[in-house]
Amino acid sequence: MSTTGVASAETPTDTPAPYRWRWAALFVILAAEVMDLLDAVVTNIAGPSMRADLGGGASTLQWLAAAYTLSMAVGLVTGGRLGDIHGRRTMFLVGAAGFTVGSLLCAVSVSPEMLISARVVQGLFGAVMLPQGLGMIKEMFPPQESQKAFGMFGPVMGLSAVCGPILAGWLVDADYFGTGWRMIFLINLPLGIAAILGALRYLPTTQSGDKPRLDIPGMFLVSLAALLIIFPLVQGREYDWPAWAFVMMGASVVVFAVFGVYESRRSKAGLDPLVVPSLFRKRGFSGGMTLGLVFFSTMQGFMLVFNLYTQIGLGYSPLKAGLVMVPWSGGMIVGFGVAQGVARFGRAVLQAGALVMALGVFGVWLTLDMVGSGVGPWQLVPSLLVTGIGMGLLMAPFFDIVLASVEQHETGSASGTMTAMQQLGGAFGVAILGTVFFGLLGGGIGSAVDHHAGSLRTQLAAAHVAPATQDRIVADLRRCASDRATAKDSEATPASCARLEKDTRAAVTSPEAAAKIPAALQTTAASAFETGFGTVMKTLLWVVDGMLALTFLLAFLLPRHARPEDAGGH
Incomplete structure (x- = not known):
């Protein structure tokens, strides 16, 4: 019996009882999301170990992630439509089984080419599996519960993105049964089997009345x-x-x-x-696609540059860098809980989330500005917690608002398109913010060397280095530090660093100088490295806040409430 809306004689016909196992089915769908999100980030941490074991060049590291992203993105829209044609439960099972087999192929790979090919298999079957979830949630949950169901994606995404690097670093270091990096894929086997068994037991077998053709x-x-x-x-x-x-x-x-x-x-x-054109005539859907593209770009781009900053700039281990992000994921859970309590405010909750997240990002900037390169994990906790709360507030109503106006026959197409937009947004953010980060980094570290040049010259003069040679060494150090920070292959020695080493040897005139000069160069380079990374990170935080401001403004394209037609509800 429905307790919302206006009762009428037609209620039993127009509003069937909600699917009995909908909450159990939601956790099956979220298990699939976790597998995807973990596999999207673990290679960032385990990539060097994979390359050391299997060989390959620097581009191998990029392709381990790119092969997955490419195959996922190109298959998502089609994957959503396949659910309309063959049934979402059936295609979820096919996708989960294929993804699990792809994970096994990754774990037993014996060459870079085999591993990259297996990543393609994972991405393609993931593209079949993931879109079915959003469609089934819309089918299973009544309007008054869909906000909570869609809102679960926010904390799950945050936890997976944070736990992925921690889990990868732990498993690689632990080297269980001598598996090393392979264990990060082997853990998908029990997850995949559990998702398949759960899908067989709990997912509904609903299907479109008239089967569309592919x-x-x-x-x-x-x-x-x-x-x-x-x-x-x-x-x-x-x-x-x-x-x-x-x-x-x-x-x-x-x-x-x-x-x-x-x-x-x-x-x-x-x-x-394949994509129903009428979708983009709906204000909520088309506006949501634009907003989602900007927001997911912001989220993924920020996570990338912040990880680069903590691991390379601050020298944190992969595990420590992952743990630093725990307050963010905790904040997301808090934000999600708050969003459930104020769901009646609809779009305003999403906009408040964008503003709170922007405030948290500014807090990170303020922390770096006040503390400098010696910033520790505990000092970042308050600002990252606020950032996470804002993200939870923003994510909780997002899917519900965007999919609210989508009709039943459009669900598969809309779900695939939305999931593809997430992948495209993430790729945009990583590419754009990553490019800006590395584009600024060389100049930032070079400027930091200039800032420390006076102290270096004093130490070089104490080692009896001539002024002209001091100028040459300072210039060499500036170029070397800049080139080292932006090198595509971290193991290769830039030509500028080889030149610095040559000029340093030429400047040595005594055993005392042989000890003092390299020490002075190393101290200056380390200080410049930390200062330069901090300066660039602070610049990127302003870019992130600008993108969040744009997210806030784009939210005006969305309807005020997820389901304006349900005015009779609470």
Whole structure:
């Protein structure tokens, strides 16, 4: 019996009883999300161990993540549509089984090529599995509960993103049964089996009344368009942003436009489109896509640069760097809980989350500005906690508001499109903020060397180094420190550092100088490194806050409430 809305004689027909096992089914869906989110981040931590074991060049590290992102992004829209055609429960099972097998192939890989190929398998089956979850949640939960159901994604995403690096660092270091990095994929086996068994027991077997046909040309066009934008984004920096990267990104816009025209014509002809054009005529959905693209770019980009700062700039171990982010995940859970209590305010909750998150990011900036390069984990706790609370407030109502106006026959298409947008947003954020970070880093560290140059010259003069040689050594150190920080291959020695070493040897005139000069250079370089990283990180925090301000403004494109038609409810 329904206790919300206005009762009528038609209620039993128009509003069927909610699915009995909906909360158990939600946890099955979230288990699939956890597998995806963990596998999206663990290679960032375990990548060096993988390369040391299997071999490969510097690009191998990028491709371990890029292969997964690319295959996931190009398959997501199609994966959502497959759920409409063959049933969401069936495609969830296919995706979960394939993802689990892909994880096993990753664990037994004997070469970089095999591992990267196995990552592609994971991404493709993940693209089949993930979109089904959002569609089933919309089907299973009544309007008054969907806010809570969709809101669970925020804390789960935050916990997975934080726990992923911690888990990866722990498993690699622990080397259980001599498996080393392979254990980060082997843990997916029990998770995958549990998801499959849970899906068989708890997921509903609902299916579209009229089966749409798969749009093969549309699938090809959207996959090509996603490939053309994602590939240069993840590989551009590796090749110093060549012209072809920008040509590919421009071509992706053209292909997306062709895809849109084709889908519209296919729909008018009475055929089944891959992406239902009517979705983008809905204010909540189209506005949500734009907002989501900016927000997920902000979130993933911030996590990337903050991880780089703590691990490289502050010298934290992978495990310690992961633990630093625990307050963020804790804050997300708090924010989610608060959001449930104020859900009636709808869009305002999301906007308040953007403002609170921006306040937390400013708090991180203030902490770095006040404490400097000696900042410790405990000093970052308050600001990261506030950042997490804001993110929880923002994430909790997001999916519900965006999917509220989507009709039943559009659910699969909408779910796949939303999940693809998350992947594209993450890739944008990593590429854009990562590029800005490394673009500023060389100059930031060079300026920091200039700042410490007076003290270095004093120490060099005490070691009886001539003024002209001092100038040459300071200039060499500036270039070496800058090149070392931005090198694509951290194990290679930049030419500027080889030149610094040569000039340093030439400046040595006594055993005393042989000890003093390298020590002075090392101290100055270390100080400049910390100062430069801190300066660049503070600049990036302003960029992040600007993106959060844009998120706040874009929220005005969304309807005020997730389900304005349910005015009769609470």
